[in-house]
Amino acid sequence: MVENIVFDLGRVLIQWDPYGYMLKVFGEPVATFLNKNVFETKEWNLLDKGEIEEEQLWQMMVERFPHYAEYIEHMKENVLRLLLPIEENIRFLPQLKAMGYKLYVLSNFGKNGFNYIHKTYDFFKYFNGMVISSHVNQIKPDPQIFTTLIDKYNVEPTKTLFIDDKAENIRTAQELGFKVIHLEDNSNLKDQLERLLGKKFSC
Incomplete structure (x- = not known):
């Protein structure tokens, strides 16, 4: 029986x-070059892990x-604007609560x-707790960050549904005993959600 639901962002x-x-x-x-060399890099993972600051990364x-400087500067100035809520999924939070x-x-x-979205959007009020990689210097799919969640909030994996978009994170969760939605x-x-929880949602 599921008692807890854990969401990726x-x-x-x-x-x-x-x-x-x-x-x-x-x-x-340009998109392919920057995606490979900026957004899918070990440095971006270090940013997520809280080991470097965003200003350091862009610099x-x-x-x-240097030949891509104008494009990199553009992304530096606009990247937060890409962080918009997925309303069709957020609408389930109050119902689940x-x-x-x-x-x-x-x-x-x-x-x-994270500071930007936490201040900008009000759906975080529905959560009982959060573990954010840059706050704990741990990162998925490392089991350590899952253990941090388990220990901090007394979460029992076998009674918990974990929802994530990445296969490697889903694998770690399954190995630890979580029910999952990839x-x-x-x-x-x-x-x-309806299939796994056996519930019907109004929207």
């Missing part, structure tokens, strides 16, 4: 598609790729980005 409750944005604004060659990238589930966040997120397409959360 990016691509589950918050839009995160820098590649799609860059494709529209810069075109395919590092400008120095490393009213059904008696305890709700948690377990997410890889840099400090600056949300490859954020538009089908309703169907998967």
Whole structure:
């Protein structure tokens, strides 16, 4: 029986598609280069882990790729605007709360980005607790950050549903005993929640 539901943020409750944005604004060659060399890098993971600051990361990238400086500066100035709520999924939070589930966040997120969404959007009021990677210097899919959630909030994995968009995070959760939803397409959360929880949602 599920008592707790743990949500990832990016691509589950918050839009995160820098590649799609860059494709529209810069075109395919620049978008592909920046996606590979800025957003899918060990440095970005260090940002999420709280080991470097965002200003450091952008400066590092400008120095490393001076021919792409104007594009990198553009992303630095606009990246927070990409962090929009996925309303079709957020609408389930008050219903889940009213059904008696305890709700948690377990997410890889840099400090600056998380501070922005936490101050901007009010859906965080539905959560009983959160573990954010940059706040604890741990990162998914490392089991350690899952253990931090388990210990901090006394969460029993076998009674907990974990929702994430990345296969490697889902694998770790399954190994630890969580029930899981691998949300490859954020538009089908309703169907998967109803199937796993045996509940019907009004919207």
